Amino acid sequence: MKKAIYYHAGCPVCVAAEQQVVDAIDKNRFEIEIVHLGEHKARIAEAEQAGIVSVPALSLDGAIFHINFEASIADVKGIA
DSSP states (O other): OEEEEEEEOOOHHHHHHHHHHHHHSOTTTEEEEEEETTTOGGGHHHHHHHTOOEEEEEEETTEEEEEEEEEEHHHHHHHO
């Protein structure tokens, strides 16, 4: 099964988009994981390595989609 990872920093826009993204993804094709980078600071490096430059963002089987610019990874590092 393919992997979908939704990265966010916990802001209201990120949280609202999370539910819409989760509802839109075909759960028969993708295993979905939600990563709140404010709560899981150790995963910031993973997000950067994957190509995430701002959040919220979605990784669909390694392809990165930046949904809306709410915070850069640098901003997330600053609050983490």
